[in-house]
Amino acid sequence: MPGVTPVALGSPERTAGELLAVLRRIKGTRDPGLEVSATQAAEMAHRHGFGLLAVVEHRDADPGLLMAGVVPVDRPVDPALGVRLDGPAIRDVTKGVTATGYPVVIVERIPVTGTGAQLQVVVTDPAQPRVAVFTLHSPTGRGWLDVAGLAGRFVSGVEF
Structure with missing residues (x-):
């Protein structure tokens, strides 16, 4: 899907390298924090067994990171429970x-103070006790609605 670039999850080093290449293509090579961010995201993706790590980009926004994994649950999940979060x-x-x-x-989090934004999307599988959990994170929040919209269209096509 245009605007969503997945990176390979073969090894933490390969994931970090591919993620860094995508971020440098978008942000340029002068941002010294990109390598640290790419390494941390790759390590987290491997540590938690994510099935997806992708960069979500829009021309009017800073890029966001989209991570996802399928999580088994011990009983069917009632999606209505998430609506009571606050x-x-x-x-x-x-x-x-x-x-x-x-x-x-879908839960949108934007800090009261500071920068950034986060979108968490939990897709339930009524046929089996499992959920797909997607987290989109934007460190700056610049262009958040554009990035979140792209991620939403991507997640909307999920198949178990």
Whole structure:
């Protein structure tokens, strides 16, 4: 999908290298924090067994990182439970259905102070006790709605 660039998850080093190359293509080579960010994201993806690590980019926004994994649960999940989340950083909680027919809960977090934004999307599988958890993180939050919209269209096509 245009605007979403997955990186290989073969090894932490390979993942970090590919992620760094994508970030440098978008942000330029002069940002000294990119290598540290790429390494940390790659290590986290491998440590937690993510099935997806991707960069989400839009011309009017700073890039965001999209991470996802399928998580087994011990019993079927009621998507309505997520609608009751609250807290100072939670800006919006939405319940819906993906384009592929799966129930979904979307939680948007934007810090009260500081920068950045986060979107967590939990897609439930009614046929099996498992969920797909997607997290989109933008360190700056610049162009957040554009990046979140791209990620939302990507997640909407999820298939278990």
